[in-house]
Amino acid sequence: GDSVTQMEGPVTLSEEAFLTINCTYTATGYPSLFWYVQYPGEGLQLLLKATKADDKGSNKGFEATYRKETTSFHLEKGSVQVSDSAVYFCALRADNQGGKLIFGQGTELSVKP
Amino acid sequence: DTGVSQDPRHKITKRGQNVTFRCDPISEHNRLYWYRQTLGQGPEFLTYFQNEAQLEKSRLLSDRFSAERPKGSFSTLEIQRTEQGDSAMYLCASKGQINSPLHFGNGTRLTVT
Numbered sequence: 128g129d130s131v132t133q134m135e136g137p138v139t140l141s142e143e144a145f146l147t148i149n150c151t152y153t154a155t156g157y158p159s160l161f162w163y164v165q166y167p168g169e170g171l172q173l174l175l176k177a178t179k180a181d182d183k184g185s186n187k188g189f190e191a192t193y194r195k196e197t198t199s200f201h202l203e204k205g206s207v208q209v210s211d212s213a214v215y216f217c218a219l220r221a222d223n224q225g226g227k228l229i230f231g232q233g234t235e236l237s238v239k240p
Numbered sequence: 241d242t243g244v245s246q247d248p249r250h251k252i253t254k255r256g257q258n259v260t261f262r263c264d265p266i267s268e269h270n271r272l273y274w275y276r277q278t279l280g281q282g283p284e285f286l287t288y289f290q291n292e293a294q295l296e297k298s299r300l301l302s303d304r305f306s307a308e309r310p311k312g313s314f315s316t317l318e319i320q321r322t323e324q325g326d327s328a329m330y331l332c333a334s335k336g337q338i339n340s341p342l343h344f345g346n347g348t349r350l351t352v353t
Contacts, residue, residue: 173341173342
């Protein structure tokens with residue numbers, strides 16, 4: 128079945144460091160791909176999305192490019208801030224599946240000043 | 241847009257008791273989803289509705305679980321004869337148009353003692 132795999136956390140970085148969180152997926156057809164973020168004590172929020180191959184989603188300095196050839200959707204940010212500390216979830220939405228999302232296990236990011 | 245609202249935020253119950261959670265989606269969102277999230281894991285799909293029709297149920301949704309959306313607006317998720325393994329965060333999400341993203345509530349945290 129369809130699945131999403133993320134790099135394990137926690138990831139600990141110093142402020143202004145470069146961030147990469149790896150995400151790979153398995154799916155039939157042409158899924159849409161998402162990154163959601165969960166800040167402490169809050170609900171899941173959509174961070175960015177891409178709906179077809181080679182699309183780049185971006186928001187708040189975060190970027191991810193839909194790579195069909197490597198079935199990947201890695202999240203990157205050039206300079207992280209303490210306020211970026213959160214859990215990040217990669218997810219896919221397969222075609223003809225009622226719009227439901229399949230999530231990875233999440234990657235916790237901790238940014239130190 | 242008041243967001244997806246879930247009630248209660250926290251529920252502590254004794255094993256064997258029944259519990260019911262409520263979700264109020266964003267108004268005019270015709271699709272509503274329930275997910276379960278355990279510590280350190282990503283959300284797992286349970287079921288979804290389009291208007292009042294329940295269109296899909298995950299195999300995770302045992303016969304002790306039942307969900308309803310009687311008027312196509314709010315939804316309830318009931319767990320009968322709770323077990324310790326039911327302890328988790330239960331998330332509700334809603335969605336409007338076909339290619340729009342899921343909007344999540346803050347969840348109901350269930351603890352079964």
